[in-house]
Structures are given as structure tokens and as C-alpha cells.
Amino acid sequence: MMHIIQFSGGKDSTALVLWAKEQCWPFTTVFCDTGWEHPLTYDYVQYINETQLDGKLVTVKSEKYDGLADLSAKRKIVPSVRMRFCTQELKVMPFAKWMNAQDDEATVYQGIRADESSARSQMPRRVWEPLYEAWIERPLFDWTAEQVFAMHKKHGVIPNRLYSMGAKRVGCFPCVMVNKGELRRLSRTTPEIWDQIAKVENAVKDGRGFFRADYVPPRFHDATYDKNGKTGTYATWQAVKFYVTRPDQYDIWDDEPTRCLSVYNLCE
Numbered sequence: 001m002m003h004i005i006q007f008s009g010g011k012d013s014t015a016l017v018l019w020a021k022e023q024c025w026p027f028t029t030v031f032c033d034t035g036w037e038h039p040l041t042y043d044y045v046q047y048i049n050e051t052q053l054d055g056k057l058v059t060v061k062s063e064k065y066d067g068l069a070d071l072s073a074k075r076k077i078v079p080s081v082r083m084r085f086c087t088q089e090l091k092v093m094p095f096a097k098w099m100n101a102q103d104d105e106a107t108v109y110q111g112i113r114a115d116e117s118s119a120r121s122q123m124p125r126r127v128w129e130p131l132y133e134a135w136i137e138r139p140l141f142d143w144t145a146e147q148v149f150a151m152h153k154k155h156g157v158i159p160n161r162l163y164s165m166g167a168k169r170v171g172c173f174p175c176v177m178v179n180k181g182e183l184r185r186l187s188r189t190t191p192e193i194w195d196q197i198a199k200v201e202n203a204v205k206d207g208r209g210f211f212r213a214d215y216v217p218p219r220f221h222d223a224t225y226d227k228n229g230k231t232g233t234y235a236t237w238q239a240v241k242f243y244v245t246r247p248d249q250y251d252i253w254d255d256e257p258t259r260c261l262s263v264y265n266l267c268e
Helices: 011-023 039-052 067-075 085-100 145-154 161-165 180-189 193-203 237-244 247-253
Strands: 002-007 028-033 058-061 106-109 126-129 134-137 223-227 230-234
Antiparallel strands (some): 126 134
8 A cells, every 4th residue: 555645845745745744655756747836945855855755755747738838828728716727737637647657556645734725625635537547535634734844843844935925825826816915916026927937828828827817906907819709908917016015005004114024923
């Protein structure tokens, strides 16, 4: 029986790795490289590999798409909340291919927690996944974020630096689901985020922008689209950047300049 730990470089999957070490049974840790992670996350993955996994981390990656920009270009549309094919193509399918190549029976462990979202709170703690031909277990399901970081501290493991720089979640930089508050914080700490967004928009020349049409009010829309007989307006990354970085937005998103940028209060 193989025990497979899914690791992303985020706080929950790191706590999961540390939890697995405490179980004192052999396990294999797999990192699904989306090709769209922040350099700090890649550094962090290597840090965990060297300090916690004895250099035995398994990395899998899509053979069809090289990151979000390439995926969006080939599919001719940017993934969205309603069409999250990015997760399927860049994570699920590469992992499934690796899983199906294993000879032994396996249980897959995921660091999903109920309090992350209402949707995740409805997930089962244990479920059979036909795609992987394995059981999935979520041992951290009832944990809080405080317990997750306490596990880091217990083992002397430093959390991914992006959490102290304003990121609420780690995995894909940026995620198509990034909210305005997080985007504003990351604009100050990792301004290269806009270059990343521009790459995606430039790759999908005949599609809509990186952000959904209702991400900002219509009066800030600066572009139009005409695709498959459907027309409308949307905000390019430049318009969204102007909107979310305006000084008068601090009160709206409760993100004062003097406040610790970490949503998990990780600042010293």
C-alpha cells in the first residue's frame, strides 16, 4: 500500500507533510508543477524537499500545456471561476497519469480544510476517486489555519514567505480567483504579478481579459469583445490595476497601509 501526499508549497499541504511524518509510515510526496507558481513557491518547495523529504519529492507536470498563459492561448480563453479547467489540466490530469502508472494500491492524502470555503466544507473526509483508482483522505479537514501554522512551528518549519506578503492562498501566481484585497496587497509586495497577468491577456488575443467581466464596475471597462456572436465590454489588466490600487479603496477592503499585510497575522 502506497501513501501519497499531495504537496503544493502552501500552508495546508506543508502541514500535511509534517502530519505524515508524525505517522511514522513510509509515504511519497508529489508536487504538481503548474508551470505558473511564484519563484518564492518554487524555492519553498525545494526547501521542504531538502529539509523534510530527504530530496525524494516527486514532481509531475502537464506534457500538453506549459503554464496558464500557454493553456489559455491554446484553449483561446482564460479559465474562470465557472470554467476552472486550469486545475483539471495543470494538476488533476498530470497527477492522474502518474497515479495510473503506479503498480501498488494507494491512498491519496490532501490538505483540504472545511473552513477554507463553504464548498470545501461539503466535501467528504474520505472518498473513492475513480480517476486515480485510489481512496482520498483529508486528515486536516477539521483543522483551523491556526492549527496549520502551529504544526509548522512545532517542526521548526518556516511558512511560505508569500503568506507574510499578502497572499491568502499559494498555488498559481496569480490564481484566476484572486480577490481584490489580495490583489491590492500583492501589488505592493510582488508588483511582478501584473506582468504575469499581462502574459495571459497577451496570449489570448481574441478572447476576454484575465478578470471576469463583473470584477470591476462597468465604468472602468476599457475594452470590448466580439466573439461567437456575443459582444460586451471588460476591463483589461491595466484598468483593473488602476481600480484596485486607488488610494480610496483602502476603506472598501479594510486594507490600511499600516496594517500587517498577512491575512494570517504572520508579521513580526
